[in-house]
Amino acid sequence: MEQLLDEFRSTMDIPWSIWSARLVGTVVLCGLIGFEREVDKRQAGIRTHILVGLASALYCIVMQHLVVSDEFATDRVRTDPIRVVEAVTQGVAFLAAGLVVFHQGNVRGLKTGATMWLSAAIGLACGLGLWGLAVTTTIIAIVIIVLFRKIEQKAGTHVPGHKNAGEKEA
Template identity: 55%
Template sequence: MIAEELMRLPLVPLPILALRLIGAVVLCGLIGVEREAQRQAAGLRTHILVGLAACLYALITTEIVAGAEGELTRVDPLRIVEAVTGGVAFLAAGMIVFHNGQVRGLTTGAGMWLAAAVGLCTGLGLWVMAVAATALSLVVMALLPSRHGRAGTGGGDGRLGLHQPQREKDDAG
């Protein structure tokens, strides 16, 4: 009885299962490398774990849907996308900090959200979408300039400044 439980194989063939999990690690790792290079709090490991978890949730959903075929149970596979999106949005929001008129962490939060989407794609076997999104994100990060050194962007330190208009000093005072 215990041996049967431990040896129960998923409906997705093991080589495909491994490929999808490894694919999520590799693709989401590529997204996380840039954040790691920028010394952000959420870097390589965080992006890999977010993508791997999303991939695993997609695989779990695949198993649930396949196992429920022919039963009277209603299964809505879109709920997994909603759940992953909501969970990762919560994590990503925690990366965004507003302090002294500066917003930090937006790109890192967006990268985590993207890693979740890429993980879902790999888990569902949507390789073209996963690879294309990863490649496009790497192009965006490499080619589009950061906000460093631009006037009105937070003083050249890469932070987006949300500046309040300065009050004019009264000449009398």
């Protein structure tokens, strides 16, 4: 029983307040991007973007723990932190690619796929404690998405929801 209790008492080198802040920050920042997708009535909205970012941040925090852990500080085990970034990038790219479809001569889901990929990158930045980078990227992304939507609306090329460009509303 004591071993089981010890399992739950184990600590990380990163204080819980720091990793908690990183996870909560990820939820907020990725939630902002997901909210924009939700407002535009896209298939991947606030929850999806939060979960993608949250998973990315979690992988970073786990990786940071593994890199400094005595358990893995042997000659037999080599750690390479960049592999986490590569794995997250590949995994999210796979998810995002599933959203992109070619339908009746139009590509759909590309921007949503790109924002999911961006949410993963923001999650990685939060997970690594790179707050300035994460916040600045989120602000720039939202400005780009909102500004260009307005430009597209004025030009008549933006069609909200799942309709294809050129379709009339019923």
